[in-house]
Amino acid sequence: MNKFSIVKSAFAAAVLFASVMPIYKASAQTTSGDANMNAFVSKLMGKMTLDEKIGQLNLVVMGNAITGTVISKGVEDKMKRGEIGGIFGLYGTANVSKMQDLAVKQSRLHIPLIFGLDVIHGHRTIFPIPLGVSATWDMGLIQQSAKIAAKEATAEGLNWVFSPMVDIARDPRWGRISEGSGEDPWYGSKVAKAMVKGYQGNNLMDADAVMACVKHFALYGGAEAGREYNTVDMSLIKMYQDYLPPYKAAVDAGAGSFMSSFNTINGMPATVNKWLLTDLLRKQWGFKGFVVSDYTALNEVTNHGLGDLQTVSALALKAGLDMDMVGEGFLTTLKKSLKEGKVTPQEIDLACRRVLEAKYKLGLFKNPAKSINAEKEKQDVFTDDNRKFARQIAEHSFVLLKNQGETLPLKKSGTIALVGPLADNHSEMLGTWVIAGDPNKSVSVAEGIKNVVGENVKVLYAKGANITDDSLLSIRAFALTGPEVKDKRTPQEMIDEAVETAKKADVVVAVVGESANMSGESSSRADIDIPESQKELLKALSKTGKPLVIVLFNGRPLTLTWEDKHASAILDAWAPGTEAGNAIADVLFGNYNPAGKLTATFPRSVGQIPIYYSHKNTGRPFDGTGGAKFKSDYLDISNDPLYPFGYGLSYTTFSYSGVQLDKTNPAGNTTVKATVTVTNTGKYAGEEVVQLYISDPVASISRSVKELKGFQKISLQPGESKVVSFNITTADLKFYNDKLIYDWEPGQFVVQIGTNSANVQSAAVQWLK
Secondary structure: OOHHHHHHHHHHHHHHHHHOOOOOOOOOOOOOOOHHHHHHHHHHHHHOOHHHHHHOOEEEEOOOOOOOOOOOOOHHHHHHOOOOOEEEOOOOHHHHHHHHHHHHHHOOOOOOOEEEEOOOOEOOOEOOOHHHHHOOOOHHHHHHHHHHHHHHHHHOOOOEEOOOEOOOOOOOOOHHHHHOOOOOHHHHHHHHHHHHHHHHOOOOOOOOOOEEEEEEEOOHHHOHHHOOOOOOOOOHHHHHHHHOHHHHHHHHOOOOEEEEOOOEEOOEEHHHOHHHHHHHHHHHOOOOOEEEOOOOOOHHHHOOOOOOHHHHHHHHHHHOOOEEEOOOHHHHHHHHHHHOOOOOHHHHHHHHHHHHHHHHHOOOOOOOOOOOOHHHHHHOOOOHHHHHHHHHHHHHHOEEEEEHHHOOOOOOOOEEEEEOOOOOOOOOOOOOOOOOOOHHHOOOHHHHHHHHHHHHOEEEEEOOOOOOOOHHHHHHHOOOOOOOOOOOOOHHHHHHHHHHHHHOOOEEEEEEEOOHHHOOOOOOOOOOOOOHHHHHHHHHHHOOOOOEEEEEEOOOOOOOHHHHHHOOEEEEOOOOOOOHHHHHHHHHOOOOOOOOOOOOOEOOOHHHOOOOOOOEOOOOEOOOOOOOOOOEOOOOOOOOOOEOOOOOEOOOOEEEOOOEEOOOOOEOOOOEEEEEEEEEOOOOOEEEEEEEEEEOOOOOOOOEOOEEEEEEEEEEOOOOEEEEEEEEOHHHHOEEOOOOOEEOOOEEEEEEEEEEOOEEEEEEEEEEO
């Protein structure tokens, strides 16, 4: 293809991008219909110099939230000159008050700062990692977790949180899968809305409300090879159908800000991508807030090959980026670019207006000290009620992966061998990317067991292994926190002690898995097994013949084929947060019956990745029977995952009736009611997440084999039955076709209801248009 053809094709793609969805009608200079706000901001901007306008676009870092190699310098002097719009990484009323005073009292126009922080899964009181929270399948709990985090954050002077992360992720090698809600766009959209509502409440001016910052826009979870910061490349249909919906849901929920991602989209880095930040986000979706870059993402566009800092800063401003995080590309180059005609005064004004509007919406112009209240800091942070909720949401997040012979729940008597490097450990309970959480205030598993069963159970402890004995993994994983404190004994001596301890017990509880440092940002792993040092411990414990219960800590789906084969029970606890030990003990001893369900598929091998339930069919599907040649399969393992999306066991059992439809030949915009009867056939009361999937076997394009379209979480006593109904409309049948038109097509649809994506009851409907 010659150069002219490439340009022509790119232009055609841009036209397609801009035409596929309704265009949001808005003034080029106005981002809200609030007349009072517009008048206030316009009057203020009329007084501002060019330097002060550019200063509002500058976000600097202070404190402990460093996620790059650049650290802001000369902050106080810049603030007095009006060259800073916000600070992130700083919290605590004393710290925030000092800097806000400088901005309001010593800058010429007294413009307040916005204070942001990575509040990912709680602020001071830490909840399970987001991937674990998503496993609750409980939007009420999820929204409440954000509401509590907002209340604690505002009590320490914050008014902006870099959350929720709504990136769809289908490659568990990617460390930041821990910060999202898994692989499904429909479910991820529900979580995105709940989190935004929890953070922002009913009114951003409320004392307990923070502005959400949705990240990472966009497609960050699609990084090639699961490697952090890597390239993303996908078809438009995949983009619109599978990756964009949660961002759109966050816009619809009223999110006040977005964060651009590090990756490229259609060859253009997101931070300078005009189609993404303006045409899609603002014109098509109607977003009215502001966009901030990720940490030095603007500077890093030069590494993508688009030019020097001045060049890419101009590109970013014209694309729709409003605030530059840490790198100061805007601060140091826009004035020069304006003189050279590379940007316009209107473009600078528009970005400045959006930042000022955010501060207005938060009520900072009326009260710059809105979130600075020393009494609230004493009363609202790390309260007993917050810890009680942390325990509850942790219990609801756990997923029972295996329970052979009803090993669990454990008896509240006898002797337990508690082993593993995470069993009597405080620092690893909180999980990845916790800024303000205090690991010393977390409850270890050993403490939790004592708290729950007291002296009724004899607990024998042995560490058994270090988290890892791999020197390279240890250096890289613990680079930010300092090295793991290693046991001075040899690995074999530790295993021998653990085996002898196990021999004296009725059951072995092995608390093993990933360190918090092994997932999250810049923590991709090519091998997603449990670290070898711990696997050797498990193998030795298995040989004792004692029932082996694995309590798993992890920030991602792991490859657990050996563990699934040899353990008696596996309870996935993710990283449970502040109340980790108490919540784990509650579940191990049956005070709470686990009901969590996976929101990300667990592969058998990394060779299956990416693996997800809503995959497309192939022209040569393998049905599991007959000869395998010339079919879409592997020679050495099954196509099937180890644990499918939506999977999770209970201490009780549930049976499902067949699916009943009130209509089998509906027409047009009607509603079809699909019904099943679910019965608790076991001996414990329990909760079940009843899941609805829909398949579209014949369409104008190749569709996913099934898509989640609904769920209900129900509670049943032993022997109790409940009728569960779903109302299906044509909205549930829509998809993006090859012209990127979102619509439904008439034909046959298969309604599937069950306990997980692989275990469903089905019924067909012929839907006419």
